[in-house]
Amino acid sequence: MKRIYLLAMVVLAGLVGAGVAVRAAEEGPPSLEERVADLEAYLNNGARVEGVASKVAVPGPGHNAWLMTSTALVLFMTLPGLALFYGGLVRRKNVLSVLAQCMGIAGLVTILWWLCGYSLAFSGGSAVLGNLDYALFRGVDSRPGGGPWVSHNVFAMFQLMFAIITPALMVGAIAERMKYSALLLFVTLWMFVVYFPLAHMVWGGSGLMNGLGNPEAAIKALDFAGGTVVHMSSGWSALVLCLILGRRLGFGREPMPPHSMVLCMVGTGMLWVGWYGFNAGSALAADGIAANAFTTTTLAAAVAGFVWAMAEYVVKGKPSILGFCSGIVAGLVVITPACGFVLPSGAVAIGIAAGLVPFVACYKLKGWLGYDDALDTFGVHAVGGTLGALLTGVLASESANPALASLAGATLWWEQVKAVLVTMVLAVVATAVLAHLVKAMVGLRVDQEVETIGLDLSEHGEEGYHGA
Numbered sequence: 001m002k003r004i005y006l007l008a009m010v011v012l013a014g015l016v017g018a019g020v021a022v023r024a025a026e027e028g029p030p031s032l033e034e035r036v037a038d039l040e041a042y043l044n045n046g047a048r049v050e051g052v053a054s055k056v057a058v059p060g061p062g063h064n065a066w067l068m069t070s071t072a073l074v075l076f077m078t079l080p081g082l083a084l085f086y087g088g089l090v091r092r093k094n095v096l097s098v099l100a101q102c103m104g105i106a107g108l109v110t111i112l113w114w115l116c117g118y119s120l121a122f123s124g125g126s127a128v129l130g131n132l133d134y135a136l137f138r139g140v141d142s143r144p145g146g147g148p149w150v151s152h153n154v155f156a157m158f159q160l161m162f163a164i165i166t167p168a169l170m171v172g173a174i175a176e177r178m179k180y181s182a183l184l185l186f187v188t189l190w191m192f193v194v195y196f197p198l199a200h201m202v203w204g205g206s207g208l209m210n211g212l213g214n215p216e217a218a219i220k221a222l223d224f225a226g227g228t229v230v231h232m233s234s235g236w237s238a239l240v241l242c243l244i245l246g247r248r249l250g251f252g253r254e255p256m257p258p259h260s261m262v263l264c265m266v267g268t269g270m271l272w273v274g275w276y277g278f279n280a281g282s283a284l285a286a287d288g289i290a291a292n293a294f295t296t297t298t299l300a301a302a303v304a305g306f307v308w309a310m311a312e313y314v315v316k317g318k319p320s321i322l323g324f325c326s327g328i329v330a331g332l333v334v335i336t337p338a339c340g341f342v343l344p345s346g347a348v349a350i351g352i353a354a355g356l357v358p359f360v361a362c363y364k365l366k367g368w369l370g371y372d373d374a375l376d377t378f379g380v381h382a383v384g385g386t387l388g389a390l391l392t393g394v395l396a397s398e399s400a401n402p403a404l405a406s407l408a409g410a411t412l413w414w415e416q417v418k419a420v421l422v423t424m425v426l427a428v429v430a431t432a433v434l435a436h437l438v439k440a441m442v443g444l445r446v447d448q449e450v451e452t453i454g455l456d457l458s459e460h461g462e463e464g465y466h467g468a
Helices: 002-026 033-042 063-091 094-122 152-169 180-203 227-245 262-283 288-316 320-333 344-369 376-394 401-407 412-441 449-454 455-460
Strands: none
Touching: 002 063, 033 227, 063 152, 063 262, 094 180, 094 455, 152 180, 152 227, 152 262, 180 227, 180 412, 180 455, 227 320, 227 344, 227 376, 227 412, 262 288, 288 344, 320 344, 320 376, 344 376, 376 412, 401 412, 412 449, 449 455
8 A cells, every 4th residue: 555655656746747847848948039138128228028037137237337326426416516506605604504404404304215205205006195115115125126127225215315405405595594403394394295295296106297107197297307306396395485484684785695606616516417417317227318318418507507697798797607607507407307308409498598587587586576585496496497397398309218109199298387287386385384384383493693693603503614
C-alpha cells in the first residue's frame, strides 16, 4: 500500500512539474520585440510594456538623475534665490525676517508633506483631493512611481520643492509687518485648504482639471509646471492677505526703497537658473519635451526682462536694475504653464506680454488701487500667472507637444478660463477666511513699535548688518 501511495505521489509531482514547465514555456522570457519596445518606452519616457516582466524593471537612471538635479534646482530657487531676491527689496532692518520666513516655510512644508500633504496631492481619491494612502510616505520608496521611469521618492521630493516655494512667494506681499507666528499658522492652514487640493486637481491622476493626465477630467486644462498651482494660487492669496493685513506704517508718505539691489539681482539670477529645474524638470525626463521647455523658458525670461526695462526707459526715462529683475521673473512666471506646450515663437510672444502686462499692474494698478503689495507678488505672480494660463490655451501647439492630440475637440482657451476661475475663487475665498481665523487666534500684524524697530531685532533677535 505504501508503495502504491509513493508511486502516486511521484506521478502527481511529475504532472505538476510538467504543468509548470508548460506554463513557463508558454509565457517564456520577454521576446526581443517586447524588450526593444521596453527600451523604446524608456528612451521616449513612455509607458512600460504591459503584461511583460521587464528586464529593465528599475527606474531609469537618466530620468532619476535629471529629476534629482531638477529637485535641487527648484530648492535653489527658494533657498537662497527667492530669499535673496525678496531680502534685497526690503529695508535693511527687515532683511533677516524675509530669510527666516523662507527658511521656516521650507521646514514647515516639508513636515506637512511627509505627514500627509504628498498623499493628499498625489494619491487616488476624488477629483478634488487625494486620500491618505501615502501618509507618512508609506510606500514612497525607490521603485517607480509618479512616472513609469522615475523613483517614487524622487518624484515626491521634486513635488515637495513646488510646495515649498508656493507659500514662500506670498512673503513678498506681507513683508515687513506680519507676525512670524501668524505666518506659520496661516501657511499650515493654507496648504491644506488651497495648495494640496489645487495640486491634486491639476496634477493628480483623478484631478478635476488634469487635462492630459485624467481622461475623465471635468476641466481639460493645461498647466505644465505650475501657472495655476503655484503662481496664481500664491499671487491671488497674497493680494487678499495684504489687504486684510493693511499697509505698512508710512506707506505712501515716506520712501521705502530696496536696501540692496545687489542682493536682488543675485537672487534674480539664482531664480532664473533654478527655474530650469522648475520648468524643464516637469517633463520628468531629459527628453525632447524638457528640451523645448528649457528653450522656451530661456526666451521668455530674456525677452520679458528686456521689454520691462525698455518700458521703464520710455515711461520713466531710465531702465532700472529692479525693472530688469522684475521683468525676468515675470517672464519666468508667465511661461511656466506653457513652457512644455508652446514653440519658441510662442515663447517670444509670451515674453513680450510678460514684460508689458505685469509692468502696468505694478506701475499703475498698484498706485490706482492703493494696496500695499510690498514686493509686487500680486502684480508679478497673480497677474503673470493668470496671463500665462490664458496664453497657454491660445498658443499651445501639437508641434511642441504631441500629447496635445489627446485633447482634440476641446476648446483649450475656454478650458483655461475655467481653470483660472476655479483657482481664483479657491485662493481668494480660502485666504479671506483663513486670514480672519488666524487674526482671531494669534493676531496677524506686529505692533507699531516692533514695525518701527524692524522685524529682525524684534522677531528674531538678530541684525543683518552691523556698524554704520
